[in-house]
Amino acid sequence: MSRRPFQLFCLLVLCGIFFGLTTVAQAESTVTRAAMLANNCSTCHGPDGHSPGAIPSIAGKPAEYLATALREFRAGTRTATVMTRHAKGYSDEDIQALADYFSRQ
Amino acid sequence: MTRLSRRHFLQLLGGAGALLAKPLSGSTAPRGKSKSIGRVIVVGGGFGGATCAKYLRKYDPAIEVTLIERDRQYVTCPFSNMVLGGIREMKDIQHDYARLASQHGVKVMHTTVTGVDPVKKKVTLADGKTLGYDRLVLSPGIDFKYDAIAGYSAAMAETIPHAWLAGEQTLTLRKQLRTMADGGVVIIAPPDNPFRCPPGPYERAGMIAHYLKQHKPKSKILILDAKENFSKQPLFQAGWQAVYPGMIEWVKGTEGGKITQLDAQNKTLISELGDKHKGDVVNLIPPQKAAALAHTAGLTNKDGWCPVNQATFESTVQPAIHVIGDAAIAGKMPKSGFSANSQGKVCAAAIVTNLRGIALPESSYVNTCYSLISPDYGISVAAVYRLKEGTITDVEGAGGVSPKDVDAQFRKHEAEYAAGWYASITKDTFG
Numbered sequence: 001m002s003r004r005p006f007q008l009f010c011l012l013v014l015c016g017i018f019f020g021l022t023t024v025a026q027a028e029s030t031v032t033r034a035a036m037l038a039n040n041c042s043t044c045h046g047p048d049g050h051s052p053g054a055i056p057s058i059a060g061k062p063a064e065y066l067a068t069a070l071r072e073f074r075a076g077t078r079t080a081t082v083m084t085r086h087a088k089g090y091s092d093e094d095i096q097a098l099a100d101y102f103s104r105q
Numbered sequence: 106m107t108r109l110s111r112r113h114f115l116q117l118l119g120g121a122g123a124l125l126a127k128p129l130s131g132s133t134a135p136r137g138k139s140k141s142i143g144r145v146i147v148v149g150g151g152f153g154g155a156t157c158a159k160y161l162r163k164y165d166p167a168i169e170v171t172l173i174e175r176d177r178q179y180v181t182c183p184f185s186n187m188v189l190g191g192i193r194e195m196k197d198i199q200h201d202y203a204r205l206a207s208q209h210g211v212k213v214m215h216t217t218v219t220g221v222d223p224v225k226k227k228v229t230l231a232d233g234k235t236l237g238y239d240r241l242v243l244s245p246g247i248d249f250k251y252d253a254i255a256g257y258s259a260a261m262a263e264t265i266p267h268a269w270l271a272g273e274q275t276l277t278l279r280k281q282l283r284t285m286a287d288g289g290v291v292i293i294a295p296p297d298n299p300f301r302c303p304p305g306p307y308e309r310a311g312m313i314a315h316y317l318k319q320h321k322p323k324s325k326i327l328i329l330d331a332k333e334n335f336s337k338q339p340l341f342q343a344g345w346q347a348v349y350p351g352m353i354e355w356v357k358g359t360e361g362g363k364i365t366q367l368d369a370q371n372k373t374l375i376s377e378l379g380d381k382h383k384g385d386v387v388n389l390i391p392p393q394k395a396a397a398l399a400h401t402a403g404l405t406n407k408d409g410w411c412p413v414n415q416a417t418f419e420s421t422v423q424p425a426i427h428v429i430g431d432a433a434i435a436g437k438m439p440k441s442g443f444s445a446n447s448q449g450k451v452c453a454a455a456i457v458t459n460l461r462g463i464a465l466p467e468s469s470y471v472n473t474c475y476s477l478i479s480p481d482y483g484i485s486v487a488a489v490y491r492l493k494e495g496t497i498t499d500v501e502g503a504g505g506v507s508p509k510d511v512d513a514q515f516r517k518h519e520a521e522y523a524a525g526w527y528a529s530i531t532k533d534t535f536g
Contacts, residue, residue, distance in 0.1 A: 030163070031164055031165075031454045033467060035454075035466075036450075036451070036454060036467065039160070039450040039469075040450075042529070042533050043443055043446050043447065043471065043526075043529060043530050044522075044525070045529060046528075046533065047533050047536075051525065051529055052528045052529060052532045053526075053529055054525030055526065055529055081515060081518050082473065082485050082507075082522070085487045085504050086473075086489060086503065086504070087503075088489075088500070088504075089488075089489025089503030
């Protein structure tokens with residue numbers, strides 16, 4: 001067996017792996033725990049946190065600001081209508097994931 | 106023997122680059138069959154189905170998604186009570202599917218599904234054609250158990266409307282309210298649990314009262330309830346007392362509220378105890394079950410609803426078929442537009458990860474329902490859910506209803522947020 005067909009074989013295999021990995025990565029990078037949590041915020045705060053109406057937009061706000069607000073809602077030290085009730089449903093880890101997610105939108 | 110030239114190498118690299126770039130190029134471009142990783146058919150374009158179709162494409166543009174919906178315009182049940190109250194018009198609660206197609210690459214077909222073959226994995230359409238799928242999502246909504254009330258029927262509902270599927274009957278009921286004389290009695294008869302939109306009948310009472318207070322202030326609203334208590338009850342009753350003192354009366358099931366018979370000729374409802382209540386306008390909402398398609402496909406239990414794996418919404422009766430929205434049994438989640446939207450997203454994630462052969466992250470589910478007492482007086486109920494031993498369960502300590510003792514400004518904020526909620530959820534679902 002000469003070297004060149006072997007090189008081609010290797011390249012094709014690598015391309016196959018590359019393609020496979022990138023397409024799986026596409027789904028893995030979108031179907032995350034953070035997205036699963038954040039998707040429920042979008043229902044009131046608008047798609048990916050861009051609100052079309054009276055409820056504040058949260059897209060693109062600094063992660064620290066969002067995380068602090070959520071922790072204070074949870075503790076009851078920041079006043080709100082409904083967010084004090086929602087925030088109690090999330091752990092510190094969840095809050096950080098949500099804050100990071102929306103800060104990147 | 107093939108020789109690996111520089112040109113070949115560049116072609117291969119270019120091909121790989123194009124494949125890599127594809128997911129970034131937006132989801133609107135038509136996709137060749139060779140690149141598809143699966144075909145998903147979603148039936149029913151309400152809050153569950155439209156959301157699921159959109160999020161499938163958002164998660165993974167390599168999935169071919171076909172949404173089959175009978176109507177070109179969807180009329181939302183949420184905010185249809187505001188149409189009765191005269192603070193919204195029908196055009197404000199209608200949505201189409203143009204953006205799902207143009208912005209998200211969902212193939213939208215306006216027809217109905219007459220049959221499902223779970224073995225050959227295909228659905229039959231109204232014109233007799235069949236369509237194959239890898240995964241099927243049904244979000245068919247509800248139908249009514251008319252036979253639970255003697256004398257009531259689908260045909261009768263055109264004149265004694267339930268108005269529990271927003272549309273023609275919403276307008277019929279509004280017209281009846283507008284032609285009623287001052288001093289008339291409006292009867293609302295809500296069904297037993299479970300049913301679509303648990304706070305809906307009580308928001309309806311407030312919105313009708315808002316109209317009557319301005320135009321027919323001597324009129325009364327009588328709620329004849331099949332239940333012993335209802336969603337957000339103390340908040341509704343305090344709100345009615347504050348805004349419409351003496352106008353709304355509620356009768357519980359065991360005290361003559363449970364209606365078993367309609368005398369349509371005399372616009373009279375008869376309770377299981379034999380009490381007769383004559384109304385000038387009668388809004389009779391029958392008990393409910395999953396919509397016909399769920400029954401046709403053999404997905405329902407003895408109560409008429411669809412049992413599902415609550416992590417993925419896959420039917421426990423038929424594999425590769427998912428049921429979301431009001432038709433599904435979803436643990437503690439109420440049958441609401443918000444629940445359906447939340448379930449649509451979880452179901453989309455479950456399907457994408459299944460087709461890709463990767464793990465589904467832990468799901469999170471939420472519900473938030475706003476109700477109006479008046480245009481300036483809103484109340485809400487919220488819940489955060491997790492899967493616990495296979496059942497969607499409230500996260501302890503989270504959620505609950507609006508506080509009891511707050512000022513008018515708080516109620517006004519919640520009324521504003523109700524409108525904000527509607528703007529956001531409809532954009533999230535249809536746009």
